Amino acid sequence: MHIEFSVNGERREVDLPPMTRLLDALREHLDLTGAKEGCGEGECGACSVILDGEVVCSCLVPVVQVAGASVRTVEGLARAGELDSIQASFLKHGAAQCGICTPGFLVAARDLLDRNPHPTPDQARDALAGNLCRCTGYQAIVDAVVHAEAVRE
Amino acid sequence: MSGPAPTYGGAVVTARDLPEALALRAQFPEAVVLAGGTDLMVMMEAGQLRPGRVLNLWGCAGLRTISEDGGHFGALATWTDVARHPAVHPALRECARTVGALQIQNRGTVGGNIVNASPAGDSLPLWLALDAVFEVASLRGARRIAAADFWVGYRRTALAPDELLTGVTVAPAGADAVLYRKVGTRLAQAISKVVVGARIRQVEGTVTEARIALGSVGPVPLRARRVEALLVERGLDPDAADAVVDDIAPIDDVRSTAVWRRQVAQRVLRRWLVEQRAFSARNARQ
Numbered sequence: 405m406h407i408e409f410s411v412n413g414e415r416r417e418v419d420l421p422p423m424t425r426l427l428d429a430l431r432e433h434l435d436l437t438g439a440k441e442g443c444g445e446g447e448c449g450a451c452s453v454i455l456d457g458e459v460v461c462s463c464l465v466p467v468v469q470v471a472g473a474s475v476r477t478v479e480g481l482a483r484a485g486e487l488d489s490i491q492a493s494f495l496k497h498g499a500a501q502c503g504i505c506t507p508g509f510l511v512a513a514r515d516l517l518d519r520n521p522h523p524t525p526d527q528a529r530d531a532l533a534g535n536l537c538r539c540t541g542y543q544a545i546v547d548a549v550v551h552a553e554a555v556r557e
Numbered sequence: 558m559s560g561p562a563p564t565y566g567g568a569v570v571t572a573r574d575l576p577e578a579l580a581l582r583a584q585f586p587e588a589v590v591l592a593g594g595t596d597l598m599v600m601m602e603a604g605q606l607r608p609g610r611v612l613n614l615w616g617c618a619g620l621r622t623i624s625e626d627g628g629h630f631g632a633l634a635t636w637t638d639v640a641r642h643p644a645v646h647p648a649l650r651e652c653a654r655t656v657g658a659l660q661i662q663n664r665g666t667v668g669g670n671i672v673n674a675s676p677a678g679d680s681l682p683l684w685l686a687l688d689a690v691f692e693v694a695s696l697r698g699a700r701r702i703a704a705a706d707f708w709v710g711y712r713r714t715a716l717a718p719d720e721l722l723t724g725v726t727v728a729p730a731g732a733d734a735v736l737y738r739k740v741g742t743r744l745a746q747a748i749s750k751v752v753v754g755a756r757i758r759q760v761e762g763t764v765t766e767a768r769i770a771l772g773s774v775g776p777v778p779l780r781a782r783r784v785e786a787l788l789v790e791r792g793l794d795p796d797a798a799d800a801v802v803d804d805i806a807p808i809d810d811v812r813s814t815a816v817w818r819r820q821v822a823q824r825v826l827r828r829w830l831v832e833q834r835a836f837s838a839r840n841a842r843q
Contacts, residue, residue, distance in 0.1 A: 422569040423601065423611060445599045446661055447746050458637065458663040464598040465664070468569050469615045512659070533745030534658025
C-alpha cells in the first residue's frame with residue numbers, strides 16, 4: 405500500500421503492507437531509528453512519537469492510519485543543529501543513562517511542554533507515566549522536564 | 558519483545574464515514590474492526606489474532622464527537638477526548654485517565670474498550686453503573702442495547718456480525734453519588750485486578766436506586782445485585798458491601814487471586830458507603 409505522510413515537516417512516502425507498525429515504517433524504511441522498540445505492546449513508551457499533535461506509541465499505530473497525517477519523532481526536536489530545550493535540559497540534569505528510553509521520554513516531554521511549558525513535578529510524572537526508565541529512578545528526568553523552559557529562558 | 562513484526566498479509570478496508578463503514582461491515586462480517594489499535598495491535602503482534610481482513614474505522618471523524626452536554630459519546634471518541642471534555646461526568650473523566658497512560662488514552666477509544674469486551678475493561682463497570690445505552694447500527698437499521706444486556710459472555714457482545722457500535726448515551730447522573738475505582742499494580746499502564754463503577758440515587762435521604770458494577774471479577778463485567786437490593790432495602794448501610802462476595806465470580810490468575818479480589822471488592826465498596834453515609838448525614842444536618 406502506498407502511503408504518504410509528513411515526518412518532521414517533510415513529506416515522506418512508503419510502500420508497505422497497511423498493518424505495518426508505524427515504528428517499523430520509521431526505523432526500517434525511513435531510517436529514523438530514534439524511536440526505540442522496548443516492549444512492542446504499548447507499555448514502555450520507548451517508541452513514542454507525536455502524531456497529529458498527540459503523543460502515541462508508534463508500535464500500536466498501523467501505517468494505514470497515518471496516511472495524510474503529521475508525525476514528529478525525536479529526530480525532529482533539534483532545529484538547525486540546535487538542541488530543543490528539553491534535550492538541553494536532559495543534558496544539564498543528567499536525565500539519560502543507558503539511553504534506550506530517552507527518545508520516548510524526550511518526545512512525551514515535548515508533548516507535555518507544548519501544552520504546559522511550566523509543569524509541576526506531579527504534572528510531569530503524570531504526563532510521563534507511560535514511559536519506563538530502568539536506570540535513572542526518574543527524579544533526574546522529572547527535574548529536566550520541570551526546568552526545561554528555564555534552560556531556554 | 559520482538560524485532561520488526563512479521564508482515565501481516567491480510568487485507569485492510571478503510572471506511573471514511575458511517576454509511577461506508579456499515580456497507581463494508583455488511584460485505585465483510587468476518588473482518589476484525591480496528592479503531593485506535595491499542596488492543597488489536599497488541600494481539601496481532603503477539604500472534605493471538607491473525608485476521609483475514611481488518612475493517613479500519615479510524616478515519617470516520619463523525620464518530621469521534623462528544624455532545625456538548627457530555628452525555629453522548631461517539632464510538633471513536635478517545636479517552637483523551639473524554640478526559641478533556643468539561644461537561645463529561647467527573648467519574649468518567651477519572652476513568653478515562655486510568656486507561657493505560659497518555660499514549661494509550663490518545664488512541665484508545667470508548668467504543669474499542671466496550672466492544673473488545675475484556676472482563677478487565679476499564680470503563681465497563683462505569684457504563685453499567687450509569688445505565689448507559691449503546692447505539693449500534695447495520696445496513697438493516699439502528700438499535701439500542703442497554704449496557705446490562707451487552708456483554709453476553711467472555712469477550713462476547715450482543716453485536717450481530719453485520720453491526721457496529723456507533724455511540725453511547727448516558728443519562729445525567731444529577732446529584733447521584735458516583736464511584737469509579739480501579740485497583741491495579743500501579744496507577745499507569747496496569748490492567749485492573751478489580752475495577753468498580755457504582756451509582757446511588759437518594760431522594761430525601763432514602764436510597765431509591767443503586768447500581769454497583771465490577772470488572773475483573775468474572776467472565777463479563779457484573780452487577781452486584783445483592784448489594785444493590787440491600788442498599789435499597791436498608792439505605793446507606795456499609796454492611797451491604799459484604800454481600801458482594803456472593804455477587805461476583807473471580808478466579809485466580811496471573812494478576813491476582815479470587816480471595817484477594819473478593820476482599821478488595823468488599824472493602825472498596827464498604828469504604829465508599831461509609832463515606833457516602835457520612836456525607837449524607839452532614840447534608841441532612843445542614
